[in-house]
Amino acid sequence: MPSADYFTSKEHEDKLNAYKKFAENVAITLGATSSEAEKQIDEAIKLEIQIANITEPSEGRRDYETMYKKFTIEELTNKLPEFDWLKYLTETFSAANITLTTEQPVVVYALDFLTNLVQILKVTPKKTLANYLVWRIIMNRVNNLPKKYRDMKKDYHERIFGQQSETPRWRECATFVADNLGNAIGRLFIANYFDEEAKKSAKEMIQNIREAFNELLHEVEWMDSSTIEVAQEKANAIVERIGYPPYILNDTVLTNMYYHVDYQSDFYFENVLTTIKWNAMINLKQLGQPVDNEEWLTPPAVVNAFYSSTKNEILFPAGILQPPFYSKGYPKFMNYGGIGMVIGHEITHGFDDKGRQYDKDGNLKQWWDDVVIERFKNQTQCMIEQYGNYLVPEANMNVRITSTFHSSMPPFIN
Template sequence: MAGAASQRGDAYSSRAPGPTSSLLGIRLCSICSSIMENPGFILPERKYYLGDRDSPVLMALETLGRRVAMEFGADETVAVKDMRDVVDLEIDLANISMASEDRRDNEKLYNLYTLGELKNHFPESTKLDFSWRGYFQGIFGLKGIGINITDDEEIIIREVPYYSRLMETLEKYDKRVVANFAVWKLMKNRARNLPDRFLDHLGDYGKVLYGSPRVRARWRRCASYVVDYMGLPVGKLFVQKHFDEEAKKGMHNMIDKIEGAFKEILSELSWMDRETRKVAKEKVEYITRRIGYDDDILDKEKLDRRYENVTVEPGDYFNNVLRMLKLSVIDELRGLRQSVYHLNWESAPSTVNAYYNAENNRIMFPAGILQPPYYNKRFPRSLNYGGIGSLIGHEITHGFDDRGRQNDKYGNLKQWWNDDAINKFKNLTQCLVKQYGDFSMPEAGGMKVNGIITLGENIADNGGMKQAFKAYRQFVDERGGEEDSLPGLSLTNNQLLFINFAQIRCAVMHRQDAVNHILTGPHSPSRFRIIGTLQNMPEFSEVFNCPKGSFMNPVKKCRVW
């Protein structure tokens, strides 16, 4: 089991215990809700396992497993039974795991044990030859890692009830079923790197789960793997060709203004007491930034050292993928006990995304997102503030959403607000839970958005947009007047700001993809990210002259930040 779990969940079978959490800035060993937790579950959300046993999705999963097993020579009758047993095991594991809605309180998920305590509190299994010490040492003792795990090693358990019942659940099944589950996860996750007949099977499965095959052309998959696992040298080429160094200066300037706007907003809040407001402003001031790329990617010697153990063989695509995955896993596991403040960038420079890391109170904007339509130095500032500006505010606000607020200015998980402020904050967030929970998605058969699991992103969307608009108006005041209007458009710059906020988020979904998004996604569907945020902004209704009480200008508005 340790051997299987030593592989990244995306790569092989089980989710490895990883140094993904910290205490006082030091990376600890963290096993999340289970070796079977999303992304450990084969399906993207436990809810898929809790309905009809013969639902189309579960039957598609069984069919996929049977077909893949038969490609490797399995007897069809045996494969049918084996996959039925594997899915039954996953259903049982889903039933003892925590619901997504209950996983939003970091304090409840942060249960610290030493390995010695772990052995005494959570069952091991003679039947499955499983011991906690053997599990962890089997992983961290692998070649290339070589970390000795003792009984004093501190380990974070995310779901105490789950681990209390894990072994009794696994022991209900023969070893063959547990082994098949681990092997099936390996086969399923690596089938995408095998010949086209495997992709056809994945495509049929994808049609049921997502409404479309979701199988990309081989050249796109190959390019994606290069970016994912050799992102730094690819990033070097990207920034040399596409990144304007002036964007760094422009980003620092915008972040300064948006952080300043947020601190002013904190001063205006009537629900926050003076002491909590003071430490909240301090947290804003302690936010660190990473913009564009790590300067080390331009250093050829450092890049060569980073990839000196990588072997790429022309014509050996599958094993090239495995070698890169192995390097990635080893690099991650070797981070145990290292300071979280000196970790590598969490993404490649070419990534089109932005991030907030609560454990080191850091915002990140890779070079890939500092491009149109998010940002361009030649754009009117209104478009930049509506685009990248709203994202800057979004990431800053993640430090103050329902989960991020639990980490202090250093990133430590602790209570740094007083009880009254916490209670008022929670009461205000319930308005957003209800507002977004009332949105229904026609493409998903009228399913409603889950206002609980999307709460953090909804708080960030609302807070980020408010900060961006406030910062933009301050920019206009400082320059002494409005920017020139864009020729050929009868739109004000205030209107352009809101339009670009919507433009960077709009998307179209297939029916089943919409269902999957509502069941699994931490974000509200794009349509409601736009509508929900703008409904809560009086400034939007003012610049577009929305009548009071209309759909986009409801009388009751939600506001946390």
């Protein structure tokens, strides 16, 4: 389901029924009787509705300073004794041969949610919990199952989102390879399609746009001079990553990234499970290791750009430094209107409602005073109301300014 309110709002009752039917059809195809599927899926979805009811709306989940809570496992256990956190985490990390103690620090971003969740788990039958977990795993991997399962998902999506064209199988396979073997694909991509001149041009544009941004800060009426000064320091400290990480040109490094991947040409689903296990192992083994600031957050062939609050860095993969966003054959004004627009957009993420909570070094720290924050919130609320009044005549609906607003919000306006 697209969001928690689809489980809880009467407005979406027909979509919830479509979701139930999807789950029942999958269960029946896997061998359950019609009556048993209906009964067990109904209980699992009742649990999912309970979870949806305690889920913080997406807007609230962007207040990282409020949400961030750090405990030891012992402290978390004292707060939420109904759940055996040490056993759960120990079992999880044992796959990576990592031993945990009660002194291990853990960061919790949803303490209220966990508090409510453990109460739900206490009174929910184990069979319902098992059915719910199995269903969530199956739903997550439907695209990797045979066509009859994918057709069920397609029918469900048509009920939820309207008529949709089916993604060609070749594209799904190409996407899977690109998502999971991104650096290997990236090595081939940059060898065949990336012009090194793009890196030099992008670096020059970033510097010019950064300077223009710093000048515009002086026109922001709701910021005081001291905040503007610190904002400029943060803008100047933004690290740019352009094109690709140098380490993927090293054959040894690239080979070591995939040494444990053993794909079999006749076992597609097993290959998917191998990839999931491999990715999980990489993440688990990072516990206790120093942060690698040179590691890229995305592979080179991706057609997108990114800003990281915790690293205060902007990242422009080789995939987006291509037409129509950029070409060395374009006049400068076209490149500034293409990739230049993207550069400016990513820089502003360091100062939007999420980025403002992190300082120039990527630490979660309030560097705006309360007065400036209040002015910022008033300014953004004004924009929400302005765009929320726009009517889409074809749908007879006003524009909904919620989850998409933060990604498109230009925060530095007067």
